[in-house]
Amino acid sequence: MPHQVAVMIHAPLDQDRVTDLRKRLGDISRAGMAGPPFHFGRMPGVHFARFFVLPADRDPSGAPLPAELVYLGEVDAPARRHLRTLLDVAADGLDEVFGHCPGYPGAAAPRGERLRWLRRHSAPADAFYVNTVGRTVAQIRAEAELRQVIQDYLDRRGSWAEVPPQRARQAIQAHVRSRPELAWAFRPPPGPALWWRSREVLHRLGVPLLLLPALPILAVAVPVWLVLLRLHEIRDVPDTERPGHDRLLELADCEDDAAQNPFTAVGFVKPGTLRRLTTRVVFAAIDYAVRHHYNHADLAGVKTIHFARWVSLDGRRVLFASDYDGSLESYMDDFIDKLAWGLNAAFSNGVGYPRTRWLVTGGARDEQAFKYYLRRHQIPTAAWYSAYDTLTARNIDRNARIRAGLRGDMTPDEAEGWLRLL
Structure with a gap:
């Protein structure tokens, strides 16, 4: 896979x-x-x-x-x-x-x-x-169909209140086994290719090892960089202008047609070598984090994102794009509440961003200024496609857990917990 x-x-x-x-x-x-x-x-x-x-x-x-x-x-x-x-x-x-x-x-x-x-x-x-590395479109669609088959069976059977959890699970397993086209459901999904997993292990171990010889230099350079960065932050001029009404209507016209929404934003990097270098270092850190730590349905506490990317354009601009569940307002609130420091690190090098302190504090904590900033830099998504437009990230993860629960033995408590997924 x-x-x-x-x-x-x-x-x-x-x-x-x-x-x-x-x-x-x-x-x-x-x-x-x-x-x-x-x-x-x-x-x-x-x-x-x-x-x-x-x-x-x-x-x-x-x-x-x-x-x-x-x-x-x-x-x-x-x-x-x-x-x-x-x-x-x-x-x-x-x-x-x-x-x-x-x-x-x-x-x-x-x-x-x-x-x-x-x-x-x-x-x-x-x-x-x-969101979850290795989970293909085919797997997502098949597991959604599996859940629907099980749900239809449970609905036809009527009340299950008096049936012990383990016996109910056995009945579901028997029903799925009776459908030859669902034989795949009793096998675990294959993981990414061995060559890819090996490459990721090498990257995970190799980056820290390559940084070790540079530690003496970093011990001197980082304090100097922090002082220079703070001086830049003090001189920063945030843009607090509210987006125009027509602009907001244009953006709203491209949203809320499915369980997910696309988000696209582009902004200029603040002039100067320090800001360009800081942006590169931050993106490298984000790349390492999302490849090796935040790669299973959880971006530092935010669980509604399917995909997200950060792209440097022509050395002057940065593009951010994501596919997320729910409304943009709840999406922004989720980030502000759980990942404000990450937002600041990723975006505070952008022209007009709310003023930060030491790169990671302040900034997005000014909620209204941050939301205005995002809306001003958001690009209307003219045309967008989703392969599973009725499924949230939580739906997809739940369906995968339902499939996994068909295999192996369970205690009564485990069986009861699995049945709650349905």
């Missing part, structure tokens, strides 16, 4: 065609991304996918930045297979939307040429969070 990867394709747009593209993406979104012209519903291994337009802007020095079309996908590995599948299944959609980008080969070009263009315009994530 593969692990999960983040795919990103982005390219500058023909500025005269931005409005037409926005309208077309809106039409596609309303019709649903599972069908034509992208047919994501026919693509194996696509958890989430989105298109959005990154608007033209000027960086803090005044240099112009063109509008860009961006595609993000969270998919089962490998990424190269997903790019090939995009051309096999969604060629009409790709040709239509990326045809707004100067230099795109177009439908008349050979498949190999278009594939090379997609690869040239791909960008890796600096850090990528996966």
Whole structure:
């Protein structure tokens, strides 16, 4: 079973065609991304996918930045297979939307040429969070169907109040065994490939080992960095402007159509070498943490996120994107309550962020200023696809536990706890 990867394709747009593209993406979104012209519903291994337009802007020095079309996908590995599948299944959609980008080969070009263009315009994530590494789209869908089969059986049987928990579990097991197509439910899902697990172990052990020789230098450098950072923080000018009403309506129009929502935000890194270096170090720390510590349904206490990524763009901007459960208001509250220090570390190097102290305090604790900041930097998701749009992260985890509970022996208390999942 593969692990999960983040795919990103982005390219500058023909500025005269931005409005037409926005309208077309809106039409596609309303019709649903599972069908034509992208047919994501026919693509194996696509958890989430989105298109959005990154608007033209000027960086803090005044240099112009063109509008860009961006595609993000969270998919089962490998990424190269997903790019090939995009051309096999969604060629009409790709040709239509990326045809707004100067230099795109177009439908008349050979498949190999278009594939090379997609690869040239791909960008890796600096850090990528996966709710549960190794849990594929196929597994998520199958376990949801398994739960429904069991639930239907329990409903038909009527009252179970007088049935002892172990006997009720045995009856459920017998029913599932009677369905040959569900034989897979009694086997544990396979984990990621051995080569991938070996690579992750090497990374987990290798990074600390590589840092050991640098400890004497870090012992001198870190205090100096902290002092310089604090001086920068004192001079920071936060942007407390409330987002406009029309802006909020535009963002709301792209939200709350499913059990999950997409979030995308882009902002400029504060000028100067110190801030750029701090951003790189923070992203490296986030990458290490989400790969080795927060990789099973829990991002430091936040359990509603399916995927999240942090991406450095052109050395001047940072993109953050996630797929999360519930409303944006509850999502922001969850982060503020449980992970304010992490928000500050990740985003306080952004222009206009609420003022922090020593990188991790303050900042997001100014709740209203932080929410305004996120909304000002949020990019409307023009078109978005979810492979399981009725399932929250908790639903998915519960379904996996129901499947696991079909195997092995249980005490009466364990059986009763398992039945509560149903």
